[in-house]
Amino acid sequence: xxxxxxxxxxxxxxxxxxNVENVIAVSSGKGGVGKSLxxxxxxxxxxxxxxxxxxxxxxLTSPSTHIILxxxxxxxxxxxxxxxxxxxxxxxxxxTYYSGDKPTPLRGQEFSNALIELMAITRWGDLxxxxxxxxxxxxxxxxxxIRLVKRSKFLIVTTPSRLAFETVKKLIxxxxxxxxxxxxxxxxxxxxxxxxxxxxxxxxxxKYLGEIDFxxxxxxxxxxxxxxxxxxxxxxxxxxxxxxIKRLASGTQ
Amino acid sequence: xxxxxxxxxxxxxxxxxxNVENVIAVSSGKGGVGKSLxxxxxxxxxxxxxxxxxxxxxxLTSPSTHIILxxxxxxxxxxxxxxxxxxxxxxxxxxTYYSGDKPTPLRGQEFSNALIELMAITRWGDLxxxxxxxxxxxxxxxxxxIRLVKRSKFLIVTTPSRLAFETVKKLIxxxxxxxxxxxxxxxxxxxxxxxxxxxxxxxxxxKYLGEIDFxxxxxxxxxxxxxxxxxxxxxxxxxxxxxxIKRLASGTQ
Numbered sequence: 001x002x003x004x005x006x007x008x009x010x011x012x013x014x015x016x017x018x019n020v021e022n023v024i025a026v027s028s029g030k031g032g033v034g035k036s037l038x039x040x041x042x043x044x045x046x047x048x049x050x051x052x053x054x055x056x057x058x059x060l061t062s063p064s065t066h067i068i069l070x071x072x073x074x075x076x077x078x079x080x081x082x083x084x085x086x087x088x089x090x091x092x093x094x095x096t097y098y099s100g101d102k103p104t105p106l107r108g109q110e111f112s113n114a115l116i117e118l119m120a121i122t123r124w125g126d127l128x129x130x131x132x133x134x135x136x137x138x139x140x141x142x143x144x145x146i147r148l149v150k151r152s153k154f155l156i157v158t159t160p161s162r163l164a165f166e167t168v169k170k171l172i173x174x175x176x177x178x179x180x181x182x183x184x185x186x187x188x189x190x191x192x193x194x195x196x197x198x199x200x201x202x203x204x205x206x207k208y209l210g211e212i213d214f215x216x217x218x219x220x221x222x223x224x225x226x227x228x229x230x231x232x233x234x235x236x237x238x239x240x241x242x243x244x245i246k247r248l249a250s251g252t253q
Numbered sequence: 254x255x256x257x258x259x260x261x262x263x264x265x266x267x268x269x270x271x272n273v274e275n276v277i278a279v280s281s282g283k284g285g286v287g288k289s290l291x292x293x294x295x296x297x298x299x300x301x302x303x304x305x306x307x308x309x310x311x312x313l314t315s316p317s318t319h320i321i322l323x324x325x326x327x328x329x330x331x332x333x334x335x336x337x338x339x340x341x342x343x344x345x346x347x348x349t350y351y352s353g354d355k356p357t358p359l360r361g362q363e364f365s366n367a368l369i370e371l372m373a374i375t376r377w378g379d380l381x382x383x384x385x386x387x388x389x390x391x392x393x394x395x396x397x398x399i400r401l402v403k404r405s406k407f408l409i410v411t412t413p414s415r416l417a418f419e420t421v422k423k424l425i426x427x428x429x430x431x432x433x434x435x436x437x438x439x440x441x442x443x444x445x446x447x448x449x450x451x452x453x454x455x456x457x458x459x460k461y462l463g464e465i466d467f468x469x470x471x472x473x474x475x476x477x478x479x480x481x482x483x484x485x486x487x488x489x490x491x492x493x494x495x496x497x498i499k500r501l502a503s504g505t506q
Contacts (some may be wrong), residue, residue: 030315031389032285036416061390062283062420111393136284137314139392140364162475163289167315191469216444222415 009120013148016081016120020054020127022248024183025145025152029167031136034188035157036064037218039133041237042155042244044069044229047089049241051128054084057094058145059135060114066096070223081123088225093122112144119148137167138174146180153181155209155244159189160197172204183247184209186240209243212236262373266401269334269373273307273380275501277436278398278405282420284389287441288410289317290471292386294490295408295497297322297482300342302494304381307337310347311398312388313367319349323476334376341478346375365397372401390420391427399433406434408462408497412442413450425457436500437462439493462496465489 017023026039036059043055057065065071069092074085076097084093095118124130132152135141145152154175158168168185175182184207187197191214198208212233221227228234270276279292289312296308310318318324322345327338329350337346348371377383385405388394398405407428411421421438428435437460440450444467451461465486474480481487 030285031283032412032417061392064416064419067416067419136389139314159285161472163317163320164285166317166320219414 007116009116010148012120013116016122017124017130017149017151020124020130022128023130023132023149023152024244025132025134025149025154026157027134027142027154027171028136028157028164029169029171030158030164031062033136033157033159033164034212035059035136036068036133037233038155038157038186038188038212038237039131040065040068041228041234042241043090043129043131044088044225045234045238045241046129046131046245049245052091052126053089054091054093054124054127054130055087055133056122056130057092057096057133058115058118058141059133060095060111060141061135063094063096063133065092065133066094068222068228069225076122079123082121083123083125091124091127093118111140115141115144116148138171146175146178153183153248155183156185156206157188158185158197160187160191160194162196165197165200169200169204172206182206183244187211189214207247210236210240212240260369262369263401265373266369269375270377270383270402270404273377273383275381276383276385276402276405277497278385278387278402278407279410280387280395280407280424281389281410281417282422282424283411283417284315286389286410286412286417287465288312288389289386290321290486291408291410291439291441291465291490292384293318293321294481294487295494296343296382296384297341297478298487298491298494299382299384299498302498305344305379306342307344307346307377307380307383308340308386309375309383310345310349310386311368311371311394312386313348313364313394314388316347316349316386318345318386319347321475321481322478329375332376335374336376336378344377344380346371364393368394368397369401391424399428399431406436406501408436409438409459410441411438411450413440413444413447415449418450418453422453422457425459435459436497440464442467460500463489463493465493 028035043053047053057063071087074087076082084091158164185201186209190211201208215233218233221231281288296306300306310316324340327340329335329337337344411417438454439462443464454461468486471486474484
């Protein structure tokens with residue numbers, strides 16, 4: 001019975017993003033590598049280049065883009081679904097609009113449910129880019145999003161650490177097995193010269209998009225978009241965004 | 254029916270750890286804060302102080318203690334269950350003995366199953382400390398371990414970042430709701446003076462165990478236990494281990 005029952009929300013999800021040109025899933029092997037910072041800076045810089053951009057925070061267990069961007073009192077509006085508010089020029093949606101500061105210890109099934117619900121209710125409208133801040137690693141949620149949004153292309157963030165790269169390797173393997181497109185890898189929090197990540201990534205046949213130096217001023221810029229846009233970190237992500245657009249335009253993987 | 258069916262493995266778990274004095278769950282809000290490094294250094298330093306120590310890597314989606322400690326060719330032995338090998342004086346167990354380098358994209362139920370299986374088969378014997386390297390954040394696995402190992406006491410690792418602390422707050426809230434003991438918080442990767450974490454942790458009624466400066470030499474010490482034991486990071490964890498023993502001995506929370 002259950003396999004014949006098709007959740008009506010699943011077909012709604014396709015409908016919700018049918019006018020979205022590119023779905024970019026910003027992902028990582030481990031948490032704490034700066035994935036949400038990259039997703040936030042990428043969204044902002046694409047918006048400033050004049051693109052229509054949405055940012056979808058699906059890191060349900062540790063959402064942070066709402067803090068980075070200080071989404072303040074913004075709220076989604078109900079209108080045949082939920083319309084995301086515009087935050088600093090970005091259409092923005094996050095579970096935190098509904099969960100607030102409460103812990104959300106969702107079990108597998110509930111988790112999947114919350115995710116599907118959020119994806120099914122949000123009306124993105126016309127977008128050039130929908131940036132998805134993914135849950136870290138290979139979780140249920142990662143698998144769900146791959147299943148539900150077949151068009152998503154992955155941008156993977158790592159740090160120079162071997163420990164981070166160990167899980168990135170597994171993520172690349174999984175995505176390849178599932179035939180999911182990987183746009184490239186960004187190496188964040190670089191503190192010294194090393195080509196360990198670049199060499200290893202290229203050996204796996206994945207594009208190395210660039211490195212971002214460790215930026216000790218970033219912490220002070222959290223929640224202050226003006227300050228954030230003036231960090232070295234942000235300017236590097238802007239350059240990487242340019243690189244990304246070229247790759248997408250040329251259709252190369 | 255299913256609620257009446259009691260998984261026989263659940264009672265085995267109690268049996269497996271009945272001669273373990275202290276179960277310390279090293280946890281974090283976010284990933285990437287150095288949880289596995291703290292768990293590894295803590296295990297090593299307790300063992301060097303003469304205690305019987307086990308290290309159980311239950312961070313199933315991104316295990317890393319096997320890399321940090323370079324467990325090499327060690328393997329568990331089958332004998333009425335599985336007996337963990339001794340690695341650098343520590344009884345050591347990890348999912349990687351069974352999964353190798355394969356990605357393990359376990360779904361909620363399978364995940365719970367793998368966890369229960371691993372806990373049910375491992376014979377720890379007599380231990381003063383069983384250090385558990387927990388999955389990051391509030392996941393199914395976190396909830397399972399709390400449910401299955403009622404005696405675990407939590408040691409929480411965070412970084413100075415507001416982004417890390419946001420999820421730590423939620424973890425503390427959850428653990429308090431579930432009446433799980435929190436031994437204290439360790440602030441890792443400190444790069445400058447700030448009492449943000451200390452002040453906030455103490456406001457939540459949780460013990461601040463100490464800070465650890467960012468150590469740029471740590472990466473080079475991964476997999477080399479001699480080098481690792483000579484890092485500033487390791488020496489700070491040794492001091493914190495001393496603090497921890499005092500707290501456990503005095504029975505204060």
